[in-house]
Amino acid sequence: MRTIWNAGYRYGVANEKSADPAAIRQLIESELATFLAAQKKYLESIGSELVPAADALVSFLLDGGKRLRPLFAYFGFLGAGGTHSQEVVRACASLELLQACALIHDDLMDGSDTRRGKPAIHKHFEKLHARESAVGSSVGFGQAAAILLGDLALVYSDLALHQSGINTAVLPNVLAVHDEMRVELMAGQFLDIYEQTRSSHTVERALTIARYKSGKYTIERPLHFGAAMATTDKTVLADVTSHYSSYGLPLGEAFQLRDDLLGVFGDPELTGKPAGDDLREGKRTVLVAMAQESMSSTDIKEFESLFGKSDLDLSGVEKLRTIINETGAPTHVENLISDLTNKATKALDTPSITTTARQVLSDLAIIATKRNL
Amino acid sequence: MRTIWNAGYRYGVANEKSADPAAIRQLIESELATFLAAQKKYLESIGSELVPAADALVSFLLDGGKRLRPLFAYFGFLGAGGTHSQEVVRACASLELLQACALIHDDLMDGSDTRRGKPAIHKHFEKLHARESAVGSSVGFGQAAAILLGDLALVYSDLALHQSGINTAVLPNVLAVHDEMRVELMAGQFLDIYEQTRSSHTVERALTIARYKSGKYTIERPLHFGAAMATTDKTVLADVTSHYSSYGLPLGEAFQLRDDLLGVFGDPELTGKPAGDDLREGKRTVLVAMAQESMSSTDIKEFESLFGKSDLDLSGVEKLRTIINETGAPTHVENLISDLTNKATKALDTPSITTTARQVLSDLAIIATKRNL
Numbered sequence: 001m002r003t004i005w006n007a008g009y010r011y012g013v014a015n016e017k018s019a020d021p022a023a024i025r026q027l028i029e030s031e032l033a034t035f036l037a038a039q040k041k042y043l044e045s046i047g048s049e050l051v052p053a054a055d056a057l058v059s060f061l062l063d064g065g066k067r068l069r070p071l072f073a074y075f076g077f078l079g080a081g082g083t084h085s086q087e088v089v090r091a092c093a094s095l096e097l098l099q100a101c102a103l104i105h106d107d108l109m110d111g112s113d114t115r116r117g118k119p120a121i122h123k124h125f126e127k128l129h130a131r132e133s134a135v136g137s138s139v140g141f142g143q144a145a146a147i148l149l150g151d152l153a154l155v156y157s158d159l160a161l162h163q164s165g166i167n168t169a170v171l172p173n174v175l176a177v178h179d180e181m182r183v184e185l186m187a188g189q190f191l192d193i194y195e196q197t198r199s200s201h202t203v204e205r206a207l208t209i210a211r212y213k214s215g216k217y218t219i220e221r222p223l224h225f226g227a228a229m230a231t232t233d234k235t236v237l238a239d240v241t242s243h244y245s246s247y248g249l250p251l252g253e254a255f256q257l258r259d260d261l262l263g264v265f266g267d268p269e270l271t272g273k274p275a276g277d278d279l280r281e282g283k284r285t286v287l288v289a290m291a292q293e294s295m296s297s298t299d300i301k302e303f304e305s306l307f308g309k310s311d312l313d314l315s316g317v318e319k320l321r322t323i324i325n326e327t328g329a330p331t332h333v334e335n336l337i338s339d340l341t342n343k344a345t346k347a348l349d350t351p352s353i354t355t356t357a358r359q360v361l362s363d364l365a366i367i368a369t370k371r372n373l
Numbered sequence: 374m375r376t377i378w379n380a381g382y383r384y385g386v387a388n389e390k391s392a393d394p395a396a397i398r399q400l401i402e403s404e405l406a407t408f409l410a411a412q413k414k415y416l417e418s419i420g421s422e423l424v425p426a427a428d429a430l431v432s433f434l435l436d437g438g439k440r441l442r443p444l445f446a447y448f449g450f451l452g453a454g455g456t457h458s459q460e461v462v463r464a465c466a467s468l469e470l471l472q473a474c475a476l477i478h479d480d481l482m483d484g485s486d487t488r489r490g491k492p493a494i495h496k497h498f499e500k501l502h503a504r505e506s507a508v509g510s511s512v513g514f515g516q517a518a519a520i521l522l523g524d525l526a527l528v529y530s531d532l533a534l535h536q537s538g539i540n541t542a543v544l545p546n547v548l549a550v551h552d553e554m555r556v557e558l559m560a561g562q563f564l565d566i567y568e569q570t571r572s573s574h575t576v577e578r579a580l581t582i583a584r585y586k587s588g589k590y591t592i593e594r595p596l597h598f599g600a601a602m603a604t605t606d607k608t609v610l611a612d613v614t615s616h617y618s619s620y621g622l623p624l625g626e627a628f629q630l631r632d633d634l635l636g637v638f639g640d641p642e643l644t645g646k647p648a649g650d651d652l653r654e655g656k657r658t659v660l661v662a663m664a665q666e667s668m669s670s671t672d673i674k675e676f677e678s679l680f681g682k683s684d685l686d687l688s689g690v691e692k693l694r695t696i697i698n699e700t701g702a703p704t705h706v707e708n709l710i711s712d713l714t715n716k717a718t719k720a721l722d723t724p725s726i727t728t729t730a731r732q733v734l735s736d737l738a739i740i741a742t743k744r745n746l
Contacts, residue, residue: 039556042556043560046557046560046564046581046585047560047564047581049563049564049567049568050560050563050564053563101524105520105521105524108520109516109517109520109521111513129570132570134570134571134572135569135570135571135572136569136570136655136681140482140484141566141569141570143482143516144482144566145563145566147478147481147482147520147523148478148482148559148562148563148566149563150520150524151474151478151523151524151527151559151562152556152559152560152563154524154527154528155527155552155555155556155559156556158531158548158552158555159552159556162545162548162549162552163549163552168541168544168545171541171544171545172535172541172544175531175535176535176536179528179531179532179535179536182528182531183412183415183525183528183529183532184419186521186524186525186528187416187419187420187423187525189521189524190422190423190426190518190521190522190525191419191420191422191423193514193517193518193521194422195422196508196509196514197502197505197507197508197509197514198507198508199507199508208419208420212419282509308509
């Protein structure tokens with residue numbers, strides 16, 4: 001299978017390392033590792049008790065991950081006419097620290113105990129506490145540690161960005177995009193937890209949540225973030241930013257829809273989460289909202305009696321999958337993903353985005369929405 | 374009683390509004406109100422479901438508070454030779470949003486249900502959920518809402534700072550101080566929750582925690598933050614920064630020791646927390662560590678059987694207070710507060726800090742450490 005993760009693929013032909021996503025991903029990896037090593041040293045200088053906190057972040061952050069947000073930011077930068085520099089890679093890598101905050105807090109709020117096949121941060125610290133037979137509640141300690149490590153990751157994302165060494169002339173615009181992206185993310189997360197408390201749901205509301213919580217935050221805003229690093233020319237920036245929205249918004253939606261499907265039908269080996277985890281957590285996704293609109297009243301009853309049960313076993317998961325499949329919603333969602341991805345890719349057809357970036361963004365569209373992620 | 378909160382007191386004589394802490398506090402109040410109103414409007418534009426979140430932050434932030442951190446930042450700015458501007462007040466006000474994040478997450482981690490005489494954020498949303506008989510766990514919703522509102526407040530503190538309009542030339546230095554302050558805060562918080570899980574405690578460790586979690590973050594770093602806004606001259610900045618540390622570090626310690634005393638002996642009317650709340654939460658403060666060093670083994674046994682009991686009643690609180698009083702630790706702590714405050718005030722005796730700022734900082738030292746805060 002052709003893959004852009006094999007360093008040198010296609011882009012290597014022109015020997016343009018800066019246009020090779022695999023090479024850039026490696027640079028992002030290495031910047032993250034350097035940053036986290038320095039931070040660990042600093043925390044250790046305050047107190048050795050902080051080493052487990054530093055180690056947990058290192059292991060959480062350097063343990064795979066597609067680095068989609070940094071990659072979109074980087075190619076957003078390149079597409080807006082920027083030229084490769086280590087400083088820019090560093091700034092892009094900071095988005096991965098923000099994502100760490102989002103995941104750590106999200107897992108805690110959802111009571112989701114596994115992440116990338118390993119214990120989530122709150123579970124990890126809960127286990128450390130129990131293993132040491134420490135004083136107080138292991139669960140409480142795990143929760144508090146996850147709240148603080150999420151906060152620390154959020155602050156680190158700022159620190160990494162501010163220390164990146166990017167041109168101070170672009171800083172105000174970059175910070176503005178960064179802030180807006182984060183407000184949107186938190187707003188989306190809040191809409192999400194609120195939605196879980198409602199007794200009725202609509203596809204429209206599920207779409208809004210997905211857009212703010214994930215779509216804009218994963219693709220559109222990182223592209224804008226990158227563009228803001230490339231130029232301070234208002235007209236150029238406004239132009240490329242609007243093209244990035246035309247590409248990023250539908251793609252973000254497709255990305256989230258793929259995530260919905262994986263949360264219900266995904267292979268645990270690939271998702272790093274137990275089978276049907278979203279069903280166990282009762283996630284009100286677009287897929288679920290669509291499925292519910294087409295369920296018979298008997299199916300709805302059975303669905304609601306199992307959906308969100310924290311001790312749901314595999315046979316329960318299978319029952320829910322069958323009900324969802326019978327509505328035809330998964331096929332509908334697959335078609336939507338195709339349509340949205342095509343729409344996104346078409347939006348790249350503009351001279352406002354550099355040719356090299358257009359090629360890579362077109363490939364990243366496939367990466368972000370493909371089945372076996 | 375003389376108070377600097379009566380606008381016009383002393384500083385008014387010279388008609389120097391910018392040197393009047395009461396007037397500056399009002400300006401900070403008004404900048405916060407303006408900022409939060411704009412943010413509420415923005416959240417509302419995403420979805421009306423976000424209004425309760427916006428309202429909770431408004432009520433949390435505009436409901437009293439001494440604004441110590443913004444004031445120290447402002448007078449740190451003035452003391453380093455800065456001239457008053459609305460932009461600087463705005464930047465200083467941003468620290469109050471960071472403090473909101475710290476308090477919201479702290480209350481959640483400590484299971485502390487009251488803040489300024491009202492329900493803490495997690496309790497507030499727990500109650501909203503229960504009142505609406507919404508789907509799912511009220512406690513879980515309250516916790517998730519508090520995690521997200523804390524995150525949002527943290528992002529808002531960045532946004533308020535970045536939008537403040539302060540000179541872009543000073544921005545890199547300001548951001549660096551701001552980042553360091555926040556890493557220290559999170560590190561201190563982590564040390565704190567870790568300490569609660571230990572079976573033995575020392576005064577030294579309690580002091581380290583207090584220094585990072587509260588002392589540096591409340592006084593020294595806000596002063597440095599202010600100084601970084603006043604000048605980019607490295608020599609001047611290094612000089613004034615070092616004087617601010619000589620003043621801020623002992624004062625920060627005194628501030629935290631006062632907080633320890635208030636947490637055990639404070640009047641609920643004034644603290645906004647139930648009587649003896651720190652005893653109920655089992656906070657391992659410097660005061661408690663000092664008291665424990667001088668307890669008889671019988672007292673230690675009784676102390677440990679009651680300390681940290683979440684259902685501790687008033688008679689239990691009284692018993693613990695008596696045991697602590699009998700060790701002489703409160704008197705010792707009072708003396709320490711005096712000594713540290715004097716040491717701090719003496720450090721102001723330098724031409725590196727402007728005369729006006731010296732006067733105000735000397736008064737703020739009293740404010741930050743006095744009994745009936």
